[in-house]
Amino acid sequence: MKQANDGSYLTGATSGLSKHWQAIDWHKVEGEVRRLQMRIAKAVREGKSNKAKSLQWVLSHSFSAKLLAVKRVTSNRGARTPGVDGQTWNTPAKKMKGVLSLKRKGYKALPLRRVEIPKSSGKTRPLGIPTMRDRAMQALYLLCLEPIAETKADSNSYGFRPYRACRDAIGQCFNALAKSYSPRWVLDADIEACFDCIDHNWLLENTPLDKKVLTQWLRCGYFQSKRLFPTKAGTPQGGIISPTLANMTLDGLEQVIKKSCPSRRKVNFIRYADDFIVTADCRELIKENIIPAIQGFLAQRGLKLSEEKTRIVRIEEGFDFLGQYLRKYGNKLMITPSKKNMKDFLDKVREKIRGANGWKCADLIKTLNPVIRGWCYYHRCVQSSRAFAYATHIILNALRRWATRRHRKKNYKWIKQKYFSKSTTVWVFSCFIKIKDETVKLLELIKPTLVKIVRYYKIKGAANPYDPKYLDYFAMRTKLSNVRPVTI
Secondary structure, three states: OOOOOOOOOOOOOHHHHHHHHHOOOHHHHHHHHHHHHHHHHHHHHOOOHHHHHHHHHHHHOOHHHHHHHHHHHHHOHHHHOOOOOOOOOOOHHHHHHHHHOOOOOOOOOOOEEEEEEEOOOOOEEEEEEOOHHHHHHHHHHHHHHHHHHHHHOOOOEOOOOOOOOHHHHHHHHHHHHOOOOOOOEEEEEEEOOHHHHOOHHHHHHHOOOOHHHHHHHHOOOEEEOOEEEOOOOOOOEOEOOHHHHHHHHHOOHHHHHHHOOOOOOOOEEEEEOOEEEEEEOOHHHHHHHHHHHHHHHHHOOOOOEOOOOOEEEEOOOOEEEOOEEEEEEOOEEEEEEOHHHHHHHHHHHHHHHHOOOOOOHHHHHHHHHHHHHHHHHHHOOOOOHHHHHHHHHHHHHHHHHHHHHHOOOOOHHHHHHHHEEEEOOEEEEEEEEEOOOOOEEEEEOOOHHHOOOEEEOOOOOOOOOOOHHHHHHHHHHHHHOOEEEOOO
């Protein structure tokens, strides 16, 4: 596809714009953006801040970067959710028009559309939804910011970063706590309203990004109940760039904690977004050195620790972290799904089954399978065999009750023959469905006990996807998926 840097050749009718979007060579576009990002990361590693800033300007005005930004915001889960202007980019022509609208000159961010998302604690979390153009502008400048964020990030920060996930944080917990000589005291900490309280002045002074554009996003305000409110602090949850801004706000915390303990004394730090733990070999070290150092670091950024969620525990008492329960029995560390996480999962499954009166069996299976698969795959890298067995028992009992309610005059043997089939050596809730070519296919419910437990090898702490020396390493992890089955 013939391209110009500013996209000025893209003129004509809507059908012409559609053809241009469909003719894009995405492999080439991604390659051009990637090369510029790696040059930015190299400049940061060499301490050439002015060069990095110049390369950011080049990337933010690159037509390839604008294409990639629009592709991201129109292909994610929130692409069908409009902002205050009520618009979505759901056609190739609209997407190409969106690309051409991404200009810094004259840019002004519109207010957010705020909605309240219920939390498991009964409270609500405010979610600010930007317009499609604002989302695309954030995605564009995120391409410029991410190489810097990855180069300067803490080695044991795992939330909202490429190639990193919760399982990497749990893997580091195992490395830090599993040995017989590992520390026995843990600070289980949480930052209170992290996204909502970050100081805007600190962000503007310390974020290596175009200050004019960043100010637009931080102070654009939000609409709620048909009223406009100002945003005086924080970075809005719902913005594409917000997680990276929050991560950069907390980067440096690991070094501050380790400097507060001159002898180190088995101090380890593991963070996922605003949840983190710190290990040490005595309680006094945490209370007198580590907590004051953390409070001082957060106070500069307008943040503070959550009193109700922050506590100091011995590893023998156990604690919850990222939906897992970590506890040591003697010298054996056990990591299992937490009781709260399991209860929330089973309550969600039972609620869906109770609300499925009158549904077809196939519709119920298609509704439950994504929920069960997501929960099992999240926990399959820890010691979850017993949890999977318990979940299977509860789910099958709920399904038996569902089937019994549908056929009150039938006995259990008849219900079993209708709704359960024998897959290898176990009984599975299933049904037959017809697919397009009129063939019959057996549709089965995912059974947690049939999900294999796997061994996961966590990512190297210093690995940077924008550093050429790690390209082979990330290619290997992507190819092998870094997950191998183990025999239990």
